[in-house]
Amino acid sequence: MKTFGIIVLPGSNCDSDCFYAVRDYLNQDAQYVWHEERNLDKYDVLMIPGGFSYGDYLRPGALARFSPAVDALVKEAEKGKLVVGICNGFQVLTELGLLPGALMRNKNLKFICKYVDVQVENAHTPFTSRLKMGQTIKLPVAHKDGNYYVDEDTLQQLKKNGQVVLRYSEDVNGSVDRIAAVTNRQGNVVGMMPHPERACDPLLGSSDGMYILGSMLDHLLKGGF
Amino acid sequence: MENSNTTPLWRTLGLTDLEYEQIVSGLGREPNFTELAMFSVMWSEHCAYKNSKPLLKMLPSKGQRVMQGPGENAGVLDIGDGLALVMKIESHNHPSAVEPYQGAATGVGGIVRDIFAMGARPVVLMDSLRFGSLGEGRTNYLFEQVVAGISDYGNCIGVPTVGGEIYFQDCYQKSPLVNALCAGIVEQDKMQTGKASGVGSPVLIVGATTGRDGIGGASFASQELGEDAEEKLPSVQVGDPFMEKLLIEACLEAYETGFVVAVQDMGAAGITSSASEMAARGEVGMELNLDCVPLRAEGMAAHEILISESQERMLLVVEKGKEDQIKQIMEKWGLHAAIMGRVTDDGWLRVCYHGEVVAQLPAQLLAEGAPQYIREGIPSEHLKDIQDLDVTALQPPADLECTLLELLKSPNIASKAWVFEQYDHMVRTDTVVRPGSDAAVVRIKGKHQALAFTTDCNATYCFLDPYEGAKAAVVEAARNLSMVGAEPIGITDCLNFGNPEDPAVYWQMQRCIEGIRDACQVLNIPVVSGNVSLYNETELGPIFPTPVIGCAGLIPDVSRVCTMGLKDDGDVVLVLGE
């Protein structure tokens, strides 16, 4: 049994989505981690869920940086632990500088909630190993600020290093190069705008999110950090 | 009490001479200014239902599943397995006409608080909207801003907006309607009420600080929007969905302790309404000290604190001696919680400020003493002409294909994806049938049963024949639910009308309510909560009568949900009914 720590920031609202996905569909130990927690040793994976941490005030993800648990998460990430930021979590990770780039207001300036197709750009990451290169999966998005920006130089590096993990099949929000998910250079930290945790039960329209959660589990079971 | 010009103060505050007399005779003395301000908001149409209460009594509100009918913050229905469904709909029409973004946002905030005030976790939002024709006047602006307001607020608090309705029609040109429905789920033994009890129990004000927002908003909402509506702007309230999200979590955690005796949200008329209604329901009194209220603005007068409509606040009555535990929970969530009073046994609301008693009123008189008006409804003269349409004299359209395309182009028929894609309708991972179907379906994790929701009303029908139109709204709602496989179990209704002092409008309201009553009786669906919004009219005249029906249904087995998409080649198509 692996332990997934789900960071609960004031304003997180997909914390329970992550919790049930991990507990009921991945059948692993899901635990909420209050944002004032300082020791995150015992978790095998850390997740920053979607939502509106601190109301998304100022900039989405900007104020979450100052929670002690997020501080501790940075240290765990540096040690090489798997860290996943979904939606607002992705925004937090870029604000922290753990991931390159920034997430800006969607091109149409509106919140977008719908299923989208995404393609796998790198199947050799701890988050995508159950998928094939180029495979298309169906995941929901639900965000107002998912328009991923990086400058041209960084983009070339990301591509060269295989840090672009998922791309939207069609332009959804104006993201540079239709990027939907990126990892850090080391490959243990991922941020993604689509919600795999919302796509674990065919009853709700798709279970493709299980590929991503399952890949992480495989990685841990193979003895990955 | 008169102010400088000769209009008596009570009239400028929206009370009639007769109402003022009733206050004086009920009190046995003249009210002071603070007290009069409190009466003016509590006896407004918005809070007191002066014109609608006698009519609302007609609605059937009993049934095997009904655990709480009208009279509390929201209605409650037994859905089996020890669970209950809490639901209510509410209008925020007038605020949205003035400031559509904030008006709609705070409308969502208000209805959500009603639901968690009953102890339930809010799990579903819906919105029923009416605007003028697209492209005319401020319609596009109002429409975009209202949708943005609902989207930003609902998405932030993490409650999925799973459905609703939108119509564009000229009669709403200057009187848009914004009705929001919220439903929640609670374990039956954890239900909360707004009934204060326990002499000496501390009264806590929790959540946002109190400022001058929306002062007089409640009485404002009960007046027709005149040409000078924009002048009344300072009363605009600003919503803080982040605060609301914290408030939801903190309150639900506080209820878990079992130490919360009673709780109510502060909507219209703020501290005044929540305190007096909680005291009146519990047949107790309350002593309040305004010096303890965390304020946001400087130099606020007693009446301003008492009737402020600052959003995202709750009033809690807590077991004596347990206040620190509750405060700790609130502080964990970063919220203010201040002890501002205690429960007394004498039925009076006694308010102190700066060491003086500034108001002293019987809670019952304030909360429930407003007069009720039974008027005479008279159908409008020219209704007959409109109704006398000889359908057989109409020519069928020459080019049916063209007509079909014309119809599909109508914003009233076209896809509403532009709207519902702006709403997070999937958060909480329970939305089984998403917007775009007859009714939305939401599962309950770990249970077999699921819930279905719809809102319906065709106001043109109601205009042509209020009785038949309202009946049709109920029946349509029931039909929509049965289409997804649900049995309709309860209704919450939002009655939007023009000025009830106009006999033709009063008649519409009367007939609509009769229509709802009769349909509910036949279908055996109780009305467990609702809301009335009157004075929806401008110089352009009253809106069409718009009794929006929000209906909840129960699906015994979530795997048996039916959606409307065609499924497979060769499936047989049947037509049922006549």
Place this chain on the structure above:
Amino acid sequence: MAQARVYVTLKKGILDPQGEAVKNALHTLGYGNIDEVRVGKYVVLTLQDSSDSEALKNTVEEICKKVLTNPVIEDFSFEIVEG
């Protein structure tokens, strides 16, 4: 080319939840000496020069009222910089 710099602020007395949240964050970070934070908008318009500076001013004023602000809850001020 002229540049109009427009400052949009929430009216006094109108709740600024964003400002409140930033203030709280700053306090947490140890900046206790911050009494208030208000977050508004800063809009920069680049306009084709008009020889008539009075007309330019009127245009910007009009744009502020009609488009850039919501008069119900916001105030504005602006300055025009030539260059």
Place this chain on the structure above:
Amino acid sequence: MAQARVYVTLKKGILDPQGEAVKNALHTLGYGNIDEVRVGKYVVLTLQDSSDSEALKNTVEEICKKVLTNPVIEDFSFEIVEG
């Protein structure tokens, strides 16, 4: 009391969808002479006065860098007004 007025703008070269939308709206309304619109933030901090104006400046600078802006996409400038 001192007031720090902070202007946050998107870096040059970064597409500003909000500014674009405002520009298009202005063009539709007939303001054809608008070449560009950029929408940024205007943050007003009210600080307890410090006798040391250099220290005050440093504090504000720090706050801008740490909290008020995201250096990947934003620039800032500020001024301090006493009073």
